[in-house]
Amino acid sequence: MSTKRKLVVIGAGMASGRALEHLLDAEPDNWDITLFNAEPRGNYNRIMLSPVLSGEKTYQEIVTHDDDWYAQRGITCRFGEKVSAVDRDAKTVTGADGIPLPYDKLLVATGSAPFIIPLPGHDLDGVIAYRDLEDTNAMIDAAAKPDAKAVVIGGGLLGLEAAAGLKMRGMDVTVVHLMGHLMERQLDEAAGYLLRKALTDRGINVLCSANSKEIVGEDGRVKALLLDDGTELPCDLLVMAVGIRPNTQLAKEAGLAIGRGIHVDDQMVTSDPDVLAVGECVEHNGAIFGLVAPLYDQARIVAKTLTGEDAAFVQKEVSTKLKVTGCDLFSAGDFADGEGREDIVLRDPARGVYKRLVIENDRVIGAVMYGDTADSNWFFGLIKDGEDISEMRETLIFGPAYQGGDPLDPMAAVAALPDDAEICGCNGVSKGDIIAAIHDGANDLATVRAVTKASGSCGTCTGLVEQVLGVTLGDDFVIPAAQSVCGCTDLTHEEVRRLVKSQELKSQQAVWQELGWKTKDGCHVCRPAINYYLLADWPVEYQDDPQSRFINERKHANIQKDGTFSVVPRMFGGMTTPDELRAIADAADKYNVPTVHVTGGQRIDLLGVKGEDLPAIWADLNKAGLVSGHAYSKGLRTVKTCVGSSHCRFGTQDSTGLGVKIEKKLWGAWSPHKFKLAVSGCPRNCAEATCKDLGIVCVDSGYQIGVGGAAGMDVRETDLLVQVPSEQEAIDVTVAFYQLYRENAKYLDRPYKWIAKVGLDWVRERVVDDLENRQALIDRFALSQSVYQKDPWAEHVRERADSYAPVADLTLQAAE
Amino acid sequence: MTSWIDIGSLEDIPLRGARVVKTSLGCVAVFRASDDSVFALHDRCPHKGGPLSEGIVHGHKVTCPLHNWVFDLETGAATGTDEGEVATFATRIEAGRVLLDASVLEKQTAA
Structure with a gap:
């Protein structure tokens, strides 16, 4: 017989998910857990639904606990199943199968339900709340229709995130808000105005002091929202985001004490000592909760109570940030006007910045910031600690960098924070926690996030976490520029x-x-x-x-400092013929080319050609079969080769042949930056393949493909991506790698910089391991080449030679 | 006195681009902004002589192709921290034709 204690959890949300994490960290083997969830899935990061709606993230990216997580911990998941009854005398819970399931401890985490205003027509199709993935998907589907219109009732946090997301999905969006300014619970009027302006600028229609009267439908579907001033707002989708209320139905039926929410004490225990509750469904000391930070605090207490440790939940100040890309907004504390309260206000209309601090008895009690929230954590710290600010009052509003002397760099602000300063509000992670994790070996953002959870929820503190890494590790950590x-x-x-x-x-x-x-x-x-x-x-x-x-790519030639151009015909794999060389020599003579130079990429550069002569010299070179070498492009440059097994006594494979094949496949393609390749026939590496963006070194058993080399401002040896046995595979991997780089890298990042950001493993997974994905990359590259693999010289000679000549020549006119 | 010379049709100049007019005093770059307004500037950056006609046109500005100096097409003045000025010439559009005021050019030739 199992000696494990039976824990039944009702609701798989963020609070209960976090409670389970803490509990199983402390006692991995003591509990037999069954988890019910009405939604047909496990725990995901509900705060991140807004980025899913706007298309900035996918659902998969916001899953907190996947099937593996539950399986590894032996949790019995009953997802998509509602609990029909709780019998506290028998200590059982009954699900859809009607069989009572016994428990030793019960955790109620039923969350909250969106508040639906009982307007006429609120039950029409197309009227939804914004609460879970189903709502989010319904909104995404509605936005897919051309010219679709949406009305969002509610100009609070959730309503605005919904509106911004729908707008980014291409919908025509109107926000209807009852109060005089947006987010009136978190913002004062001035910040509300700036927010409204920012939303209006991005095409969202905002109506404040607007009272909804009726939802008009047609054939059972929403058609419009009618306001009490007679305005009719046509819509295909109506989102109600006016608030939430704790979901207490089940607790009420079970006879637990409830008020607005389920009553809990400081240990998160309900009126029944064997029943705990956590999250948005609870009421503690008269307060109910909607933001994630206090819920995570509660979760920690729940775990401690279950394991018999002493712990008490204490309500703390909470702060708010809006997750709408491009709207930086922060508010905390109390910012109502009042006797004995003073304001410090900073406005910078040109930058769209507004900051207001509310001071009472030499202490900051409230802060509202819009447009620049970089110092918000510092101000939030002042509010929470009730620090006396009389000494720094004059420069207070400029933030921590301006306190105590000369302005410091932004890192100094983080360095100056005390160890107990909170960095991640969602997860209650302090600077000291992060530093401890770093000293234990976490030396990058991902590891710090995995160990401490800092920046793992809403993500807005990512920059701060990176700064703590920077301050702690010094030069060993380079903060990724989020410019x-x-x-x-x-x-x-x-x-x-x-x-x-x-x-x-x-x-x-x-x-x-x-x-x-x-x-x-x-x-x-x-x-x-x-x-x-x-x-x-x-x-x-x-x-x-x-x-x-830029001019070089527009004119398909490199501009020189005197305004003339250089012309470099392509020599596939560095191979040429006497006929080609004769054509190049003839062209050099005919157009008085002052300088002929052999490049490092195994071809010939004609320097000093006049802009107006370009079409003519190209036409001559085209006649000999020569095409543009794209020596000017952010694109495929050359494939340098050695002569390999066809001549060299050391050559192991036909490196020249492979180089030619690769260049024939890739030429003409554009990429984030220039892309240079080489193929060496043996490890003596005469083609210098190990400092190219992609270099292949032939060996007896096949082809070693290295990537991410450089020989410019930085010098870097390639890293081995994979060794493949056949020439065809070498070509396939090369094409797939190039396409992955083309699709993902930042403009002007060479592959080595890009790989440093995404990691070689990430690249290898997609190009080497996943054969289906490799083929998909190759197919997409082929599609692009069907459009872009053409000689731009021939095209310009044919179609736009005129544009290389002056539009008018007034020197001739004057002479007449 | 102005003296308008027809240098070509508006369509000859690419949108957000430029074409060059050769004159006895050097090349003049004639720009066409995204709103179809036309500007004429001396085609020579005061910094290192870059051909402004080959720069990227954005708003009523052009960026020199050599070192990214940005000039206001309306005044010819360098913007930002760079200092310098390019001569400007009046232009006019009439029935789809671009007219350039060549009086400055003529005056200087005569002088």
Whole structure:
């Protein structure tokens, strides 16, 4: 007979999930656990539904506990099953099968239910709440219809995240809010105004002081929302996000003491000593809870109570951040006006920044920030600790870097934080916890996150965690730059790439509009990057824009410092013929080319060609069968080879032949940066393959493929990706690697920089291990090549030779 | 006095691009912004002589292709921290034709 104690948990949400983690960390073998969940799935990070809705994350990315997690811990999962009854006298719980299941301890974690305003028509199809994955999927489906319209009732945290997500999905969105300004519980009027402006700027229609009267339907489906001033807002989807209420039905039926929520004491025990409750369903000292930080505190207490340790739940100050990309917003504490309270306000309209601190008795009691929330943790710390700020009052609003003398660098602000300062609000992780983890060997973000959970929930403190890593490890840790593409946007390259794919943005106008570009048509920094992302992700749909390319790529030649150009014809695998050499010599003579140079990529460079002569010299070279060498492109450059087994006594394979085959396959393709290859016929490596973006070294048993080499500003040897036995496989892996790089890297990152970010294992999984994915990459590359593998010289000679000449020549006119 | 010279049709200049007009005083770059407004500037960056006509046009600005200096097309002034100025010439669009004010060019030729 099992000596394990029986624990039944009702509800697999974030609070009960965290409680189980703590419990099983402390006592892995003492419990026989059954977990009921009405939703047909386990625990996922509900806070991250907003990024799922907006397309910035997938559901898989926000799963907290997968099937393996439950299986490894021997938890019996009864998902998609509602509990029909709890019998506290018999100490049993009854599920869908009608068989009573005994428990020693019961944990009620039934969460909360969205509040649905009983307006006429609230039960129509298309009227939903925003609570779980089903709601999220319903919203995603509704947004897929062309010209779909949505109305969101409720301008609080959840409603605005829903509205922003639907807008990013392409819907026409109106927010209807009863109060005078948005998020009135967290924001004051000024910050509410800035938020409203930011949302309006991105095309969301916001109505405040608007009272809903009736939901109008047609054939049982929602058609419009009618306001009491007579305004009718047509919609295909109506989201109600006006609040939540604790789900107490089951607890009530079981006869537990309830008020607004299930009453619990400081140990999270209900009116029945064998029944505990946790999460949004509970009421503690008259308060109910909707934010994750206190729920995680409760979860820790639940685990301790179950294991017989003394612990008490204490309510703490909570802070709020809005998870809408591009809207930085923070609020904490009490910021109502009142006698004896003073405000310190900083406004910077040009940057859209507003900060307000509410001071009472020389202590900060409330803070609201919009546009720049970098110092929010420091201010939150002042509020929680009730620190006397009279000494630094004059410079307080400028943040920690300005206290005590000269402005310091941002790292200093983090360095100055005390060990008990909270870094991750969601998980209650202090700076000291993170430093301890680092001293125990966690030396990057992923490991710190795995060990401490810091930045693992809503993710907004990621930057701070990285700064703690930086401060603690010094030069051993380089903070990854999360810089925006340029001044036209706050988004990073990675975010733009992801959004271009997930939102299916297929033109530059769509990117500028949908991602809220601040400039009319970009700048010289973002335009080439966006042009590349679009042509790489949508080779068929998107038309390459020459006006968004730097001159070298627009003119298919390298501009020199005197304004002349260089011309480099392609020599596949470094092979040429007497005829080609004659054509090059003739062209050099005919166009008075002052300099002829042999490049490091095994070809010939004609330097000093005048811009207007380009089409003519290209036409001559084309006649001899020569095409552009793309020596100017962020794209495939050359495949350098040695002569291999055809001549060399050491050669193990036909390195020249393989090099030619690879170059014939890859030429003409664009990529985030230039891409150079080499194939050496033996490990003596005469083609210098081990410092290329991709280099192949032939050996007796096959082909060693290395990636991520460099021989420029940085010098770096390649890392072995894989060794393959056949030439065909070597070609396949090369193409798949190039396509993976093309699809994922940041513009102007060479492969070695990109690999440093994603990890070689990540690359290997996709290119080497997963054969299906390898083939998919090859197929997508082939599709792109069907459009882009063409000689731009021939095309320009044929179609736009005129554009190389002056549009008018007034020197001639003047002479007439 | 202005003296308008027809240098070509608006369509000859790519949107967010430029074409060059050769004159006895050097090349003039004629830009067409995304709103179809047209600007003419001396085609020579005051920094290292880069051909502005080959730069990326964004808003009413152009970025020099050699070292990324950015010039205001309306005034010819360098923007940001860079200092310098490029001569500008008046332009006009009439019935889809681009007209360039060559009076400055003529005056200087005569002088």
